[in-house]
Amino acid sequence: MSVNERQAVLDCLIEINEKGSLSHIVIGDVLSKYDYLPPEKKAFIKKVTEGTTEKLLVIDEVLNRYLKNGIDKQKPVIRNLLRMSVYQILFLDKIPDSAVCNEAVKLAKSKGLTGLSGVVNGVLRNICRNKDDITTDKGGVPDWIREHLIESYGEDKACKILEDIDRVHPVTVRVRKKIEDMSSFIPTGILPDAYYLKEHVSPRNVNGYDDGAFVIQDAAGMHVALMADIKEGQDVLDLCAAPGMKSLHVYDMGGNVIACDITERKRALIEDNIRRCVENTPGHYIKTMVSDATVYNSEFEDRFDVVLADVPCSGLGVMGRKSDIRHKTQKEDLSSLSEYQKKIIDNAVRYVKKGGKLVYSTCTLNPGENEENAAYAVRKHSLKLQKEHQFIPGIDKTDGFYIAVLIK
Secondary structure: HHHHHHHHHHHHHHHHHHOOHHHHHHHHHHHHHHHOOHHHHHHHHHHHHHHHHHHHHHHHHHHHHHOOOOOOHHOOHHHHHHHHHHHHHHHHHOOOOHHHHHHHHHHHHHHOOOHHHHHHHHHHHHHHEEEEOOOOOOOOOOOHHHHHHHOOOOOOOHHHHHHOOOOOOEEOOOOEOOOOOOOOOEOOOOOOOOEOOOOOOOHOOOOOOOOOOOEOOOHHHHHHHHOOOOOOOOOEEOOOOOOOOOHHHHHHOOEEEEEEEEEEHHHHHHHHHHHHHHOOOOEEEEEEEOOOOOOOOOHHOEEEEEEEEEEOOOOHHHHHOOHHHHHHHHHHHHHHHHHHHHHHHHHHHEEEEEEEEEEEEEOOOOOOOHHHHHHHHHHHHOOOOEEEEEEOOOOOOOOOEOOOOOOO
C-alpha cells in the first residue's frame, strides 16, 4: 500500500473525529474521489477508516497505556495517525507491523511533523512488541449501548445485534427499472427488488445508476412505502425526506409526493436524485420544498392521504453502516430526541386527511423513540395503530428500523 491510501484514510478520520462529519458520507465522498484506484486500494481505504472508527474505544484505551499524556492531548494529525496504525497492527493480519510503523513515520513527516515522528515510531513499535498481551475482544460500543440493547430486546437479540454491527455491510439497492447487465447485483432474498452490490463496486459506476434504474436503499427502508400500501393517485407528504429514497418509492407506486426537509442542502440532495430518476408529468409528480417538520405549516392542514414521518433519531439501528454513531450518540440524547419526535408527530397528524395514514419510522433500536412514540400518537391524537414492525439487525438481515402505520 502506498502512502496515498493511508493519506486518504487519515484525511477521512480527521473529518470524522475532529470535524464531526458523518462517517458514511466522508467515506463515500473519498471513494468517489479515488474511484480510479484499483479495487484493493479502495477496499483498504474503506476497511481501515471504518475499522478504526468501529474499534475507537479499544484503540484509544490501548494508546492511553503507551502515551505519556494520553491520546486526547495529541495533535489531531498524530492522534488519528496513531489510531489508524494501531487498528492495522491489532486487527489486520496481512500488513507487516514494520510496514505499518514505517508508513506512519513517513506520513507524520509528510505532514510537517518530523519532530513528532519519533514519538509515533516509539509508541507503535512498543505496541507491536506487546500486542500478544493486548486484549482486543472488547466490543466496539460503549457500555451504555450494550446495556440498553439487553434491557430493550433481551440478551439473545442484543448479542445478535452486536455481532451484526461488526460484519461487512454490502450496499443495498432497490432496482426500479430493467437493467440488462445484472452482474454487479446479488439478490437479497428479502424483497424482489432488493439487491446487494458486489463488494468494492462503486454504485456510480454500475450500469443503470445514471438513468435511475436503481437507488441506494436498505431493505428495511423499502418497507415504509410497502407498509403504507400506497395507491395510485394518492397525495403523499414526506416530512423528513432527504435524500429522497422513500419519496421515490412512493412515486414508483403511483403516489404524488411533496418531499420536504429542513435545509436547502438537504433539499438539493432530494432534487439530485429526482433529476436522475424521474420525469415529472402533470398528473404524476414529486415536488420538493424546505420545511422544518417541527414547525406547523397551515398549507398542509388535512391535505394528504399519507404522511411519512421518517424522523431524526439516535440511529442505533444503522451503527453497522455508520460506525461513528456508536461514539457520537450519548445516552442522554435518547430522551431529548423522543421529545423532538413528538413535535413532528403533533404536526404530522394535522396534515393527514380523515381516514388517511401517518407512517412513523426511525432507524433506531430504542422503544422510547419507537413503540412509545407510536403509543403517544394513539393516546394524544386518537389514532388507530394499524400495524407496526421493528426490524432487528442480525435477525432480519436489514438495518435496525421501526415502522408504525397509524390511521386518523
